Amino acid sequence: MSRWGSFVVSRRRAVLAVSLTAVFLCGVFGLGVFDRLSLGGYNDPGSESAEVDRLMEETIGRNSADLTVTFRPTDGRTIDEIEGEVSQRLNRVDEQWLAGPPLTYWTAPTFAKQVLRSTDGSAALAVFPLAGDENARLDLVPKVQELMTFDAIDTEFGGYSVIEAAYNEQSKKDLVLAESLSFPLLMILLFVFFGGVVAASMPLVIGGLSAFGALAWLHLLSYFTEVSSFAVNIATLVGLGMAVDYSLFIVSRFREELRAGRDTRGAVERTVATAGRTIRYSSLLLVCGFLGLLAFPQAFVRSFGYGGIGAVAVAATVSMTALPAALAILGPRIDSWSRHPERIRRREERSFALWTGVARRVMRRPAVTAALILAALAVASVPAIGTELGDLSADGLPADHPTRAVVEQTQADFPLANNGATILVRGTDGVAPPPAEAAAVAEAANAVDGVAAALVMANTPEFAVVKAIFDSPDRTEGAYVAVDGLRELTAPEGTELLLGGITALSADGLDAIAAAIPLMIAIMVTATLVILFVAFRSVVLPIKAVLMATVSLSATFGILTWLFQEGHGSGIFGIGPGPLLATMVIVILALIFGLSTDYEIFLMSRMLEAKERGASNEAAILEGAGRTGRIITAAALLLLVVTGAFAISDLAMMRFVGIGMIIALVIDATIVRMALVPALMKLMGNANWWAPAVFARRRPAAPAENDTPDTVHAR
Numbered sequence: 165m166s167r168w169g170s171f172v173v174s175r176r177r178a179v180l181a182v183s184l185t186a187v188f189l190c191g192v193f194g195l196g197v198f199d200r201l202s203l204g205g206y207n208d209p210g211s212e213s214a215e216v217d218r219l220m221e222e223t224i225g226r227n228s229a230d231l232t233v234t235f236r237p238t239d240g241r242t243i244d245e246i247e248g249e250v251s252q253r254l255n256r257v258d259e260q261w262l263a264g265p266p267l268t269y270w271t272a273p274t275f276a277k278q279v280l281r282s283t284d285g286s287a288a289l290a291v292f293p294l295a296g297d298e299n300a301r302l303d304l305v306p307k308v309q310e311l312m313t314f315d316a317i318d319t320e321f322g323g324y325s326v327i328e329a330a331y332n333e334q335s336k337k338d339l340v341l342a343e344s345l346s347f348p349l350l351m352i353l354l355f356v357f358f359g360g361v362v363a364a365s366m367p368l369v370i371g372g373l374s375a376f377g378a379l380a381w382l383h384l385l386s387y388f389t390e391v392s393s394f395a396v397n398i399a400t401l402v403g404l405g406m407a408v409d410y411s412l413f414i415v416s417r418f419r420e421e422l423r424a425g426r427d428t429r430g431a432v433e434r435t436v437a438t439a440g441r442t443i444r445y446s447s448l449l450l451v452c453g454f455l456g457l458l459a460f461p462q463a464f465v466r467s468f469g470y471g472g473i474g475a476v477a478v479a480a481t482v483s484m485t486a487l488p489a490a491l492a493i494l495g496p497r498i499d500s501w502s503r504h505p506e507r508i509r510r511r512e513e514r515s516f517a518l519w520t521g522v523a524r525r526v527m528r529r530p531a532v533t534a535a536l537i538l539a540a541l542a543v544a545s546v547p548a549i550g551t552e553l554g555d556l557s558a559d560g561l562p563a564d565h566p567t568r569a570v571v572e573q574t575q576a577d578f579p580l581a582n583n584g585a586t587i588l589v590r591g592t593d594g595v596a597p598p599p600a601e602a603a604a605v606a607e608a609a610n611a612v613d614g615v616a617a618a619l620v621m622a623n624t625p626e627f628a629v630v631k632a633i634f635d636s637p638d639r640t641e642g643a644y645v646a647v648d649g650l651r652e653l654t655a656p657e658g659t660e661l662l663l664g665g666i667t668a669l670s671a672d673g674l675d676a677i678a679a680a681i682p683l684m685i686a687i688m689v690t691a692t693l694v695i696l697f698v699a700f701r702s703v704v705l706p707i708k709a710v711l712m713a714t715v716s717l718s719a720t721f722g723i724l725t726w727l728f729q730e731g732h733g734s735g736i737f738g739i740g741p742g743p744l745l746a747t748m749v750i751v752i753l754a755l756i757f758g759l760s761t762d763y764e765i766f767l768m769s770r771m772l773e774a775k776e777r778g779a780s781n782e783a784a785i786l787e788g789a790g791r792t793g794r795i796i797t798a799a800a801l802l803l804l805v806v807t808g809a810f811a812i813s814d815l816a817m818m819r820f821v822g823i824g825m826i827i828a829l830v831i832d833a834t835i836v837r838m839a840l841v842p843a844l845m846k847l848m849g850n851a852n853w854w855a856p857a858v859f860a861r862r863r864p865a866a867p868a869e870n871d872t873p874d875t876v877h878a879r
Contacts, residue, residue, distance in 0.1 A: 169436030169488065173429045176492035183486035187373045194379025200386040201393040203332050204298025205463030206556060206747075211672035216588055216664025223624045225264020227631075228666060229583050230294040230301050231308055231323040234574060235269075236287040239316040243269065243281065243288040246317055253311050254290070261304050264293040275617060279633065282577040289578050294325060301325045302332075322570040324666065327558050330567040332393050334815050339397050342809035343404075349805045350408060357412075357798045359511075362500045363419065367411030367802075370487050374407035374479040375400050381474030392467035397810075397818065398751065403475035405806040406450065409799040410483035413439050413766060416795050418491050419498060423509065428495035432488050440484055442769040445699040446762045447480035452691030453758030456684035457750065461676050468751050512794070519793025520786045523842045527782060530843040537840045538715070541831070545718035547725040553677065554743030555670040557639050560816040563738070575637045580616055582638045585609075585650055585665040587618075590627040592658055601656040602628035608653050614646030627662075634667070643667040677746045684750065692761050699765060700772055701855045704848060708841075709768075713760035716836050720756060720828040721749070728820065737823060739816045748820050756828040763800070763837050767792050771845075781850050785842050793838055800833030 172179050207214055220226050237246050247270045254266065269280040269288035280289040292308060294301040305325050312319050347368065354364035378399035382391055417439040421431035454476065457469030491498060526533045558571040574581070587609060589602045596602075602620045609618035609632045616635040620628060632650060636642025647667050655661045689710055696706035724744060727733030731741025771788030779787065804826055811822030845852050 166433060166437045168484070169433035169440065172436065172485070172488045173432050173492045176489040180486055180489035180493065183482065183489065184373075187376055187482065187486070190380035191376035194376055194381075194383050197379050197383035197386060197391075197396070198393075200383065200391070201396065202299060202390045202463060202467075203302050203328055203393055205390050205392050205467065206673065207669045208461045208673050208676040210461055211669070211676065212662055213664040213668035213672045216586055216662050217669070219588060219627070219662075220586065220629070220664070221263050223626065224622050224629065225262070226293040227264055227267070227291075227583075227586065228293050229291045229323045230263075230325040231292040231305055231321065232326075232574060232581075233290045233292070233308075233312050234282075234287050234318075234320040234322070234570070234577070235290070236318040236320075237316060238318055241316075243285070246288075249314065249317070250288075250290075253314075256311055257292075257308060261295055261307065262293060263295045266293070267291045275619065279580045280578065283579070284577075287577055289574070289581055291581075292323070298325070298328060302329050305329060320570045320573065322567065322574050326567055327556075327561070327571065330558075330561055330565060331556070331815065334561065334565070335394055335397055335818065338810065338813040338815055338818055339400060342806075342813070343400065345812075346404070346806050346809040350802060353798075353802055353805065354408075354412075358415070358419075360499050362494065363415055363498050366415050366487065366490065366498075367408040370411040370479075370482055371404040371407040373486065374403040374475065374482050377478035377482065378403040378471065378475040381478060382471060385470055385474070389470075390463040390467070391470060392464045394464065395467035395471035397471075398468045399471035399475045401475075401806055401810065402450075402472050402755070403479050405803040406447075406476055407479035407483060408802050408806070409762075410443050410446075410479055411487055412799050412802065413443065413795060414483060414487055415491070415498065420791075422496060422498075428492060432492045435491070436484070436488055438769070438773065440488070442766055443480055443483060445695055446765050447476050448695050449692055449761045449765065450476040450758035452695065453688050453754045453761075455691070456687040457754050459680045459683040459687065460750070461680070462673060462747070465677070465747055465750065468747075469754070472754065515794040516790040519838065520790035522793070522838060523786050523789035526839050526842045527785065527846040530846040534840060534843040534847065537835060537843070541715050541719040541835070545715075545722040547730065548718055548722040550729075551721060551725045551749075552729060552743040553674055553746035553749060555639055555674060555746065556817065559742075560745070562814040565814075579637075580633055580635065582634050582636070582643070583666040584615075584634045584638075585632040585647060585663055585668055587630040587632060587650065587653075588627045588662040588664070589630060589655070590660050590662065592660060594626065596623055596625055596627050597656065597659045599623070599628070601659060602630060604656055605653065605661065606630045609650060612646060612649035612653070614642050614649060632665075638666045639670050644671055647671050674746055677750065681750065681753075684753070688754070688757050692757075696761070696765065696768075697855075700768060700853075702853050703855055704852050705768055708844060708848075708852075709761050709764040712764060712832075712836055712841060713757050715840075716760045716828060716832040717753065717756055719831050720752070720824060723827050724752075724820075724824055727823075737819065739820055739823075745817050745820055748817050748824075752821060752824040752828070755825065756832070759803070759829070760832050760836075763796050763833060764841070766796060766799075767837060767841065775853060781852060782846065785845050789838060789842055796833055796837060800829045804829050 217226060235250060268290040269277060272280055294304045302325055309321055350368055354367055358364045382395055382399055385391055414435055418431050418435045421434045426434060451473050454469045454472030458466050460466060558568045561568040587605060589597055589605050591597050606618045606620050609615055609630060614634055614636060616633045618630055618632040621631040622629040634643045634646045644667060650663055653661060692710055693706045696709055728740035729744055734740045767788050770791045771784040774784040774787040807822050807825035810818045811826060813819045
């Protein structure tokens, strides 16, 4: 890193020009990403239910409720009297728009006819299975809506594609809102922290540049794999947040080196060699955290991983190219337009004294401090034992959103009009079974708890189709109970049963997430242990970092479960009560694990610098806490602003992420990082720095004593 620092200083204008040009081109290229994003990707493509979907579409057509239309006459006619007018419009629907024949009140068999008639008889329902993938289906929705608009008939549109469209549209609005709120707040907080306009603007500029670069990464990736539209949200959040954090550490270290008497060249070189080295390992840790999300089969989840990986990589790259070059050009002018520089310096000295004082008090009774903190965090973690995972639904939309209102009204008017389950009865020899065996499966399905009715719907040369109607709306607890019961049905001899349907897709997706979580954790933990061992040449510190991240995560999920699953915070935040959204749980898991080890590496790096200069274990702890306490707290506060902006999102899923990040950052950056870690390091003494002799000899050479600001001494 020292050579890179020298290179940047020597060619600062060229490095800055190339960096800005590259980011500008990335920004132009990145703007095209919005036309290539997927609006779906929520299901596991390798699941049994996904196979049922494919087989149905290839043969008799899918029967998914992609679009539902409620017809309610307003001129005194009955629903039977509007049949002719509606049928004329139905006949105008292009067959290429449909994955199967629409099911309507007027064309349905006797049993389904009752299901598609409202409980008061004033409305009728039509169900359209749309052709193509999620994006294609969403494009077809407005075309069908236009045809299904009448003068004397009120029509309301619902269905899974309409819900997905509502989520994606709301996410775009929330992203604009989050950015418009977070940027001004970040500028104010950075000005308060740095005390000057120039220094405060640097992290924000780097954050904006990183966000542009992250969009270019997603655009490029979209040519090779499916990328969800929600990846833009996570890329913006992480790119802005981490670029601001990295810039904060670099600018702070640069100013510290200038005040220690270095010239501009020396300050930049030293900053890149120390803070730059830390950022290198920090970004690797965060990338590995997001890499764990690629273990999941759903494109929606993997997209969060893609967005996070690209955002962190771009943030680190811009922070180590454009920012040092700009600092080399500015030099002492980094403090231009500052208010009372001497007052700022005294404030930083008071902050150093404050955090060293906290660490000193903690180390006086380390065992008591550690025991009390661990006990409190253990209590907070208890609810996490009962955490349940759930899936997306219309309930995640704002309470006053038109789509949510339509879905709720449809469920009330047509209680049995659900997608239910599709059971394919297939012979093991690849031939459809005799009709009697399909009828036996339907009879057995009728006896399953949660199934209102089941009947043989169709026969093909390859399989028979049994349709089960639930007595609960899709993707509710009652529907999941019915799916579990149907999975336990015994197939007639010589046949196999395949279960599909929207609730089965959801259940398979949740099972896939639960199955992949151990692999995700293994990837993150293994990568963290290896990277931190390389960074610190210590056996103990990487293990401690993983344990601290585990403690922070356990407490965070315990509080989230208590608030939202058990419902204690539902009235305040408008989430739950009910299972935690599975996809957002694993996103928070990746984010918090990465950030926890990120703050750990910044703290440990300053301690290691002191230790390598010959400081005792206690003195190294004090210097690390004193030098980084204010910066880590500020970094967490700034990231809290970025993520906290999502806490006011109208989408429950983004609100959940925002609130989860706020809780985790407060716990990790204060209680864990500034109190628990010093206490444990005091208890472990010199064992903190132990490594096999062959690795200990390979530690980076200690800087000369006069190369670094004075080390604080333990008392």
